[in-house]
Amino acid sequence: MQTALQSWVDRIRAGEMRAVARAISTVEDGRPESRDLLKALFNFTGRARVIGLTGAPGAGKSTLVDQLAREYRRQERTVGIIAVDPTSPYTGGAILGDRIRMQAHHADPGIFIRSMATRGNLGGLARATTDVTTVLDAGGKDIILIETVGVGQDEIDIVRLADVTVVILVPGMGDDVQTIKAGIMEIADIFVINKSDREGADRVEREIRSMQSLAIRSDKWTPPIIKTVASEGQGIAELAGIVAQYEQYLRQQDLLLKKKITNWRERLIEMLRDALLERLLGQRLPDAEIARLAGEIAEHRRDPYSLVEEIIADFTKNTHRGGAEAREKVGT
Amino acid sequence: MQTALQSWVDRIRAGEMRAVARAISTVEDGRPESRDLLKALFNFTGRARVIGLTGAPGAGKSTLVDQLAREYRRQERTVGIIAVDPTSPYTGGAILGDRIRMQAHHADPGIFIRSMATRGNLGGLARATTDVTTVLDAGGKDIILIETVGVGQDEIDIVRLADVTVVILVPGMGDDVQTIKAGIMEIADIFVINKSDREGADRVEREIRSMQSLAIRSDKWTPPIIKTVASEGQGIAELAGIVAQYEQYLRQQDLLLKKKITNWRERLIEMLRDALLERLLGQRLPDAEIARLAGEIAEHRRDPYSLVEEIIADFTKNTHRGGAEAREKVGT
Numbered sequence: 001m002q003t004a005l006q007s008w009v010d011r012i013r014a015g016e017m018r019a020v021a022r023a024i025s026t027v028e029d030g031r032p033e034s035r036d037l038l039k040a041l042f043n044f045t046g047r048a049r050v051i052g053l054t055g056a057p058g059a060g061k062s063t064l065v066d067q068l069a070r071e072y073r074r075q076e077r078t079v080g081i082i083a084v085d086p087t088s089p090y091t092g093g094a095i096l097g098d099r100i101r102m103q104a105h106h107a108d109p110g111i112f113i114r115s116m117a118t119r120g121n122l123g124g125l126a127r128a129t130t131d132v133t134t135v136l137d138a139g140g141k142d143i144i145l146i147e148t149v150g151v152g153q154d155e156i157d158i159v160r161l162a163d164v165t166v167v168i169l170v171p172g173m174g175d176d177v178q179t180i181k182a183g184i185m186e187i188a189d190i191f192v193i194n195k196s197d198r199e200g201a202d203r204v205e206r207e208i209r210s211m212q213s214l215a216i217r218s219d220k221w222t223p224p225i226i227k228t229v230a231s232e233g234q235g236i237a238e239l240a241g242i243v244a245q246y247e248q249y250l251r252q253q254d255l256l257l258k259k260k261i262t263n264w265r266e267r268l269i270e271m272l273r274d275a276l277l278e279r280l281l282g283q284r285l286p287d288a289e290i291a292r293l294a295g296e297i298a299e300h301r302r303d304p305y306s307l308v309e310e311i312i313a314d315f316t317k318n319t320h321r322g323g324a325e326a327r328e329k330v331g332t
Numbered sequence: 333m334q335t336a337l338q339s340w341v342d343r344i345r346a347g348e349m350r351a352v353a354r355a356i357s358t359v360e361d362g363r364p365e366s367r368d369l370l371k372a373l374f375n376f377t378g379r380a381r382v383i384g385l386t387g388a389p390g391a392g393k394s395t396l397v398d399q400l401a402r403e404y405r406r407q408e409r410t411v412g413i414i415a416v417d418p419t420s421p422y423t424g425g426a427i428l429g430d431r432i433r434m435q436a437h438h439a440d441p442g443i444f445i446r447s448m449a450t451r452g453n454l455g456g457l458a459r460a461t462t463d464v465t466t467v468l469d470a471g472g473k474d475i476i477l478i479e480t481v482g483v484g485q486d487e488i489d490i491v492r493l494a495d496v497t498v499v500i501l502v503p504g505m506g507d508d509v510q511t512i513k514a515g516i517m518e519i520a521d522i523f524v525i526n527k528s529d530r531e532g533a534d535r536v537e538r539e540i541r542s543m544q545s546l547a548i549r550s551d552k553w554t555p556p557i558i559k560t561v562a563s564e565g566q567g568i569a570e571l572a573g574i575v576a577q578y579e580q581y582l583r584q585q586d587l588l589l590k591k592k593i594t595n596w597r598e599r600l601i602e603m604l605r606d607a608l609l610e611r612l613l614g615q616r617l618p619d620a621e622i623a624r625l626a627g628e629i630a631e632h633r634r635d636p637y638s639l640v641e642e643i644i645a646d647f648t649k650n651t652h653r654g655g656a657e658a659r660e661k662v663g664t
């Protein structure tokens with residue numbers, strides 16, 4: 001077993017496409033062997049630069065990300081792309097798009113693309129993105145591009161935990177759509193106005209500037225605004241240049257480690273939350289038992305608040321401390 | 333303490349506005365006394381009908397919800413409104429809107445409105461919505477309207493757990509915006525096409541119909557489509573009628589309890605997840621300790637995967653079973 005794991009790890013580190021793909025499927029599905037694999041791979045991570053890119057639907061994210069990947073390939077850097085798009089099972093758009101994008105880069109083994117469109121009951125999309133990043137990083141990719149639709153808090157959380165976060169806007173969206181974007185303005189290290197040949201690009205730039213005048217970042221960095229026309233490759237080299245400048249800034253100001261610590265703080269909490277629930281459900285509460293308890297609550301034969309306390313007291317080591325103290329602690 | 337709690341519960345049950353408002357603040361903030369309060373209140377819940385309404389920004393949700401509330405007041409039923417809108421701290425739109433809406437209903441003690449715009453680190457928005465629903469239900473509100481912006485999975489999860497889920501669409505939004513809505517089509521018990529005096533209402537209706545032909549629900553209900561112009565009150569009484577019809581259908585088919593069990597199943601899991609993390613962080617991992625561990629991970633002196641296993645093994649009762657078994661279980 002150890003030998004098989006070791007040889008798998010070696011092949012991933014050598015960047016073997018099939019070994020990487022199998023590792024990604026394994027961690028995405030949270031299969032039993034994924035823990036040992038991730039532990040072994042983590043030692044070989046930390047070298048890749050992780051860039052998160054987000055924007056409203058229709059902002060041209062995929063095109064921009066593909067162009068940016070090409071630019072990095074021109075610089076002879078290898079690229080992993082993780083496209084997070086939890087669309088409906090009705091549409092299946094992400095999976096189709098993934099196939100099309102895969103074909104466009106097919107000849108180039110220096111690019112690896114993975115879409116993640118599904119989402120488990122245990123809210124595993126953030127965890128899965130972290131784990132897939134670990135695999136691609138250990139697999140030797142120099143640059144990892146994480147692309148999300150910036151419409152939900154989960155997607156924002158995912159992209160926010162990159163080393164560099166790029167928010168993509170477009171001219172000509174109504175005020176209603178600007179509301180969606182409100183929550184993602186603060187997380188931008190760099191703004192991109194894509195489709196900037198459209199009318200209204202200057203207005204978008206002015207709006208960003210006026211927002212920036214209201215908020216000063218703790219790291220004193222003022223997010224630059226880059227205008228691109230991704231479909232024609234305009235502004236892409238400039239964007240890559242600004243990303244490098246920001247990295248340089250973080251390094252000069254000794255902020256890179258600080259940023260990584262902040263990010264790991266949040267990831268660690270998420271990992272603990274997911275792993276705790278997974279263990280509780282796996283060891284103590286099979287589906288049938290959850291269904292039975294839900295039935296008792298629905299029929300008002302039990303209150304869920306006391307039930308949760310009881311289950312947790314039984315699951316953790318704190319029962320012997322007595323009910324009163326345990327009850328007190330739950331509320332804090 | 334017991335007497336103070338009892339008198340608080342009594343005042344909530346009598347529908348006293350100030351007692352209800354204080355209870356909502358208490359449970360929203362997760363203050364220590366909230367557990368005992370919620371346990372006491374749960375016994376008096378289950379009478380209210382919970383209606384979830386969601387739609388893209390600009391769909392006219394607030395106006396529709398306000399009009400529906402008025403309709404229910406006309407029927408002499410009391411109404412609680414929970415508006416979930418996690419917008420940016422930059423805009424503060426939700427809080428402002430809440431004040432304006434409060435003023436519109438100011439004279440009527442039969443309506444209670446609460447906006448929830450903030451979101452804690454522990455992802456407490458779903459939990460908070462459940463808890464506020466418990467307070468309003470115990471407080472004697474006949475109808476509870478939960479309104480969310482249908483742009484993220486969290487918001488969809490919140491509204492999906494209502495007894496009746498209404499999805500609000502509008503004509504004339506581009507295909508890009510339709511993408512946002514894709515994830516919420518499956519959860520609709522009733523569709524509303526609001527602003528239906530605009531061009532394109534029939535097209536939206538056809539689109540819904542063609543999607544419906546692809547999917548048959550397990551409860552055999554075909555979600556009706558209601559056209560409204562909420563700003564002029566058109567179609568609102570019809571919507572209330574259809575909601576009542578759906579309730580009737582659920583009751584006749586013995587599906588109401590089944591639906592409640594399904595919903596409580598998911599809520600219970602969420603409550604367990606949040607409570608477990610809260611207890612772990614509160615009892616074992618103060619902020620400073622999390623920051624220290626995050627630093628060790630960021631510097632690659634520890635791998636997060638082993639760390640999570642160690643913390644959880646120490647926190648739960650399973651350490652004495654030995655590391656090997658514990659390790660195996662984590663992966664399952």
